[in-house]
Amino acid sequence: MIHNPALAGRTDIAEDTPGHVHHYRVTTTFNDGHMHHFEGVTSPPIPRRRGGHYHLIEGQTTVNGRTPHSHAYRGIAE
Numbered sequence: 001m002i003h004n005p006a007l008a009g010r011t012d013i014a015e016d017t018p019g020h021v022h023h024y025r026v027t028t029t030f031n032d033g034h035m036h037h038f039e040g041v042t043s044p045p046i047p048r049r050r051g052g053h054y055h056l057i058e059g060q061t062t063v064n065g066r067t068p069h070s071h072a073y074r075g076i077a078e
């Protein structure tokens with residue numbers, strides 16, 4: 001099951017240099033009120049046509065919820 005949770009946290013600020021990455025730590029809340037945490041390191045920067053860049057993130061959340069489970073996530077960090 002793949003969710004694409006809105007990123008409630010922000011990556012740390014890094015120099016806009018080729019090949020840089022960001023560390024991220026996010027808490028996400030789902031519709032029924034349970035939450036998960038996830039953190040990791042983004043992909044290298046992917047340039048946008050109009051300038052700037054974004055990064056891809058992918059991984060597995062912590063195990064939480066009334067019935068313990070985790071989610072795979074995949075998204076974009078700007």
Ligand SMILES: [Zn+2]
Pocket residue numbers: 014016020021022045053054055
């Ligand atoms: Zn960046």
Ligand SMILES: [Zn+2]
Pocket residue numbers: 030034035036064065069070071
């Ligand atoms: Zn969940």
